[in-house]
Amino acid sequence: MAFPSAQTNSTTPIATTRVVVRLRGTVQGVGFRPFVHRLAIRLGARGEVRNVGDGVLVELEGEPGVIEQFLAALSREAPRAARIESMEVHAEQPQGVKGFRIAGSRTHDEAMPGNGKVLAFARVAAVPPDLATCSDCWREFHNPADRRYRYPFLNCTQCGPRFTIVIGVPYDRALTTMRRFTMCVACQREYDDPTHRRFHAEPNACADCGPQVAWSVVRRADTDMREPALPVVHATDARNENALRAALTVLRAGGIVAAKGIGGYHLLCDARNADAVARLRLRKDRPHKPLAVLVDTLSTLRTFADVRASAVVSLESPAHPIVLVPTSKGAAQPLAHNVAPGLDSVGVMLPAFPLHALLAADGPLVCTSGNLSDEPIAWRDVDALRRLAVLADGFLTHNREIVLPCDDSVVSIGDDGHEQPVRRSRGYAPYPIPVAASLPASIRASASVLAVGAELKSTAAWLAADQVTLSSHIGDVGSPETLEALTLATGQLEAMHHGRADVIACDLHPEYHSSRWAAERARQSGATLVRVQHHHAHLAALMAEHGLPGSTPILACTFDGTGWGTDGTxxxxxxxxxxCTGxxxxxxxxxxxxxxxxxxxxxxxxxxxxxxxxxxxxxxxxxxxxxxxxxxxxxxxxxxxxxxxxxxxxxxxxxxxxxxxxxxxxxxxxxxxxxxxxxxxxxxxxxxxxxxxxxxxxxxxxxxxxxxxxxxxxxxxxxxxxxxxxxxxxxxxxxxxxxxxxxxxxxxxxxxxxxxxxxxxxxxxxxxxxxxxxxxxxxxxxxxxxxxxxxxxxxxxxxxxxxxxxxxxxxxxxxxxQHRRVPCNDGGLALGQALIAAHATQKMSPTSSTSRLTHHLAR
Ligand SMILES: [Zn+2]
Ligand SMILES: [Zn+2]
Structure with a gap:
């Protein structure tokens, strides 16, 4: 991030300075404008703030000292979900403006002082990720006097669903699945008040006007075995607190509940009940793979795991990922032995969604993606009922629609205390990864590249301008369901970028479903197809996330399970x-x-x-x-x-x-x-x-x-x-x-x-x-x-x-x-594929074929 100092103009009277500040990154939909407003009022600066196409623009007047303080505070005190990727400051002649206001967005592009242009509409629209409930919202949630007491869908500009409810861009309530809920008078008042933390909180809701929870039971002859005949799902009248009570009763009895969350359905059961865990494993056909555990608080977590300070930082971060932590030897209240059999660690998470806090209040719950092995997480209600009825004893659903699936993210904590992504999804996607350093300017200006990953743990990536946006976790591409998830994820990336890719990158393996999908998509759209060697893509992903120039070689130790070599082995x-070039x-x-x-x-x-x-x-x-x-x-x-x-x-x-x-x-x-x-x-x-x-x-x-x-x-x-x-x-x-x-x-x-x-x-x-x-x-x-x-x-x-x-x-x-921003496994591969493809197309003459290109890369 660059912080050019504000230039002072010698012809200006010394008392007042005017600067125009342009901020780019994830600064929309995260409460940035109200934050700037509060900051300006506090420091006594005058001017306005407004959203522009690719960020936020602040026009500011005040004494030079005030401006300096303001600029310093911008990044230091920014809302927790904001990510400032760049900040440009231009000095101007003061205009003698009074007060400070949040201005509406303009409909036309504007010239910037210096050179450059501010776009009225985004070429690269920043949709924020889904964010875990913030501390202000938790306070309201636990306060019996608050109108949102125990309301599972409360949120504000600092928290709540984003990415998974977006139908289109710009990010605005009318283009989210919240559009079917009309805000009550009280909610609307908050939404319209620039000083309120719910100012333009797009999913704003309360129990009077927002989404609701409902309960359905699954009827089967024998709950111990998977039934040959399909079980019957029976909707009940239980809503909200009654629905929650019904779900808790099933969990206490050792049953399995399919619960709709932020990015899809989870399967829950009592994590201290070995029989319940065994039943879940049998039904899910997952005999040994470790299961994640949801806990209501850190103190519950400490009854069975050793939690270092660095793990707490990740657990409580706005993403609320699953964090791998060591299990305690001789724990007072250990988890069931079959939660993570044979392992000395367990994946745990704190509730990112208030409904999960209500469910986990009784004790730790196994909380695993609602799917059969290798399928993507179930996210649409009808589909979830069809696919998960064989797995669950009841469904705790809600009527806030999920647009696309987004599994929980998983991180481990390295020996050095750094977070290392294992699965980058909810809470991280679609934060863009800046890659300007790894791309020459000539490439940045031209191509948009779609990369589709490999076969396992897939994510898709979109490279445009100077950043790469990675989709949420798609999963193992093989079933029709995962190919559909891939199509949806790429559709979302296209919508966010208002366009189609000129270049599509895929793995060199000719038999991968993702490679076939990419070839077919390229054929239909006329895009150039680039096949990238698997381990080369790992190397490029690592270079990109460390901001290394794309043409300075590194030695990459790429150790994994399998990847198609250039010699066909x-x-x-x-x-x-x-x-990135070879x-x-x-x-x-x-x-x-x-x-x-x-x-x-x-x-x-x-x-x-x-x-x-x-x-x-x-x-x-x-x-x-x-x-x-x-x-x-x-x-x-x-x-x-x-x-x-x-x-x-x-x-x-x-x-x-x-x-x-x-x-x-x-x-x-x-x-x-x-x-x-x-x-x-x-x-x-x-x-x-x-x-x-x-x-x-x-x-x-x-x-x-x-x-x-x-x-x-x-x-x-x-x-x-x-x-x-x-x-x-x-x-x-x-x-x-x-x-x-x-x-x-x-x-x-x-x-x-x-x-x-x-x-x-x-x-x-x-x-x-x-x-x-x-x-x-x-x-x-x-x-x-x-x-x-x-x-x-x-x-x-x-x-x-x-x-x-x-x-x-x-x-x-x-x-x-080492990897800090994308997983070292194939979940980070698409980032590297996108960069290699961007470099490759630069080198290609208009007539060169993809097969020649592959040959060229093998130097
Ligand atoms: Zn909040
Ligand atoms: Zn309301």
């Missing part, structure tokens, strides 16, 4: 040296075969056998069975996998770091079969964290070998310069495990003692990966002088690995870049 353990594949994990390809995601044993087989180890039952601590796969199934490996049938070669860590987890006694991606590797991380982390024995080594002769082979595809070969580590790990297995037999160890014994092995796996990253980074610095090392890709959600790697790199003087 599956990549995932890559170190790329590059920028990359070199500096290093890669030595590939290993996965029998059955993608089946290895749910059966990490396949990866473990492939790894052993590739490095010449015995894979017979005699050799490995003792280490498979709790194998769920029969020896017959194992025999078939080994046959596949030996004959090379249906095997996919991969350099995936995600699959590699899964495989290591199996060799450390982890599950052979899992129910969600990365589960085995996550359990390995939990195990490793039990070890204090002082290196007691010689570390494991991943060797670095020279790769194939040329980094770009004859066909123009990328072969890595170096291979990271885990053979020495694998050998040492096997010896250590065999030693612990026989020690356990002779000592008759308990489960806990066994975990203590193998925790150092798990820790050293992480340490070895961290150290090989440093090894490669040192070689690259020696050859190219590169000192910026990025850590990106879903594997870096692993906090232990992130911390070990970052610390080791920093010890050697590297500047480490």
């Amino acid at each position: 599956v990549w995932g353990g890559e170190m790329l040296l590059g920028d 990359f070199t594949r500096v290093a890669s994990l030595t590939p290993f075969p996965l029998a059955g390809g993608d089946a290895a995601v749910r059966q990490p044993l396949r990866g473990a056998l492939g790894l052993l087989h590739r490095h010449g180890h015995d894979v017979s039952d005699n050799a490995i069975a003792p280490m498979l601590h709790h194998t769920e796969l029969t020896s017959e199934a194992r025999r078939l996998m080994i046959q596949q490996l030996e004959r090379g049938i249906a095997c996919v070669e991969t350099s995936s770091m995600g699959r590699f860590l899964d495989a290591c987890a199996v060799l450390c006694g982890g599950p052979a079969k899992v129910s969600y991606e990365g589960q085995a590797a996550i359990l390995l991380e939990v195990l490793a964290r039990q070890y204090p982390g002082t290196r007691m024995r010689a570390g494991y080594n991943i060797d670095v070998h020279e790769g194939p002769a040329s980094s770009v082979n004859r066909d123009g595809v990328h072969a890595p310069r170096w291979l990271m070969n885990p053979a020495p580590m694998l050998q040492a790990l096997l010896w250590d495990m065999q030693a612990e297995v026989s020690a356990s037999r002779s000592l008759n160890r308990t489960q806990d003692a066994w975990a203590d014994a193998i925790a150092p092995i798990a820790w050293h796996v992480h340490d070895a990966v961290a150290r090989v990253v440093v090894d490669i980074a040192l070689r690259v610095r020696r050859d190219h002088g590169t000192n910026h090392i990025g850590l990106t890709g879903g594997v870096f959600q692993n906090q232990l690995l992130s911390t070990l790697t970052a610390r080791a790199l920093e010890t050697d003087g590297f500047e480490v870049l």
Whole structure:
């Protein structure tokens, strides 16, 4: 943010200065004008404030000292939901204006002093995200004397729904789903009063005039099992407090309630009732994946979790995301064991929506997205009743319509106390991400780019001018429902930007649904299609969020589950040296075969056998069975996998770091079969964290070998310069495990003692990966002088690995870049795709084809 100082004009009488201040960013719909009004009155400045197309314009007169104070206070005291991205100050001749007023918006563009123009209507309209209830509103909510006492839809300019109720722009009540509710006299008075905090609070409402809650019961023959016949949803007369009582009765009895929130439906149950949680898991077909928990207050949260100050900042931020916090050992009132089975942390959130506070008043509730696995969250009432009736015992709905789905956001807190996004959605979308530094001016002026992400955890992105707007979380693109959510999200981005994209960016993978969707959309609209390599997009996303110039290379360590490589193989353990215009594949994990390809995601044993087989180890039952601590796969199934490996049938070669860590987890006694991606590797991380982390024995080594002769082979595809070969580590790990297995037999160890014994092995796996990253980074610095090392890709959600790697790199003087604004997983990919596509179209001649373009990027 730039703060040019106000220039004083020497011909002006010294007593008065006039400045015109232009503010851009998210400054509309967040109570900015009333804030400026209050500030001007307080300081005794004169003039006016009004909304303009891309921000707010303030005309200000007063003594120079007053103007200075005003400018300083603007960013310091701005409303919590405002984001000032830029501030321009121009000096003018004073006009002797009296008083200060909030002026109406103009209908014509205006010339600015200096050069430039203020647009009457936005080219880039800033719709704020949905904001959690603010402290002023909570005070009213809890005050029996207030007219909004316990009213779940109260809001003001500092809080309430925004993004999810917007039908069109500009952001105005008439273009939100609140238009069906006519404000009562009292609400209208607040809305019209420039000094009131509800001045132009578009969703303003009270119990007399606003939305209401209703209750429906689900009738089924047997609530313990999912029914073959569809259950019947039966609307009742219960409204508001009666509806709430009905829902609480069901929750207390261990039932499941589908409750409509801000961005969609949640499924709720008592988080301390293991039977209720088990029932929810059975119905949702989600045996192990951790469930989020809603708590009414921080003090409830502290009965079962350790909450650091940095976590509190995130929990109480206007976004109110789900925050991953460590569970307390020996907690007074622990959660049910099956809320986050096998893990040492849990995702928790405070109520962002007052109805959630009323529901959680009894105790912590499991609060998970209302969907069947992999579908998008249900958000439309009719659709929710159809899809969720098999899951819930009752529906707590309301009549404020949701325009598009917006899941809860998820963040973790890094070792350094920084927030790291895991899922960027409600409360963050659609705050734009400024990318001016990563784009030359010539590109900024021209293209608008739509990027559609990859296949999992998708978000869409829109690049226009000098910012990228990311959609809410769309989910795993595969079902017709998610493709519809993608269409809706891109439609919303188009509406916000009044246009269609000139360029559409998608993943290089030809079979992804999102790639097909993008190709079809480009064909229909005549837009240019750009296919972007997966890990290159991760690299560019990291550069953009750190404001690095798009053409200064960084070394990006991109570790994830899977991504289509330029050579047509599956990549995932890559170190790329590059920028937004291209990359070199500096290093890669030595590939290993996965029998059955993608089946290895749910059966990490396949990866473990492939790894052993590739490095010449015995894979017979005699050799490995003792280490498979709790194998769920029969020896017959194992025999078939080994046959596949030996004959090379249906095997996919991969350099995936995600699959590699899964495989290591199996060799450390982890599950052979899992129910969600990365589960085995996550359990390995939990195990490793039990070890204090002082290196007691010689570390494991991943060797670095020279790769194939040329980094770009004859066909123009990328072969890595170096291979990271885990053979020495694998050998040492096997010896250590065999030693612990026989020690356990002779000592008759308990489960806990066994975990203590193998925790150092798990820790050293992480340490070895961290150290090989440093090894490669040192070689690259020696050859190219590169000192910026990025850590990106879903594997870096692993906090232990992130911390070990970052610390080791920093010890050697590297500047480490980690994600702060978008997730390191594929949820942040669209940002990078958009930037790469913008750079690529700049380079393209009008006649060049997309296939040539892809080739060109592989340098
Ligand atoms: Zn409020
Ligand atoms: Zn009212």
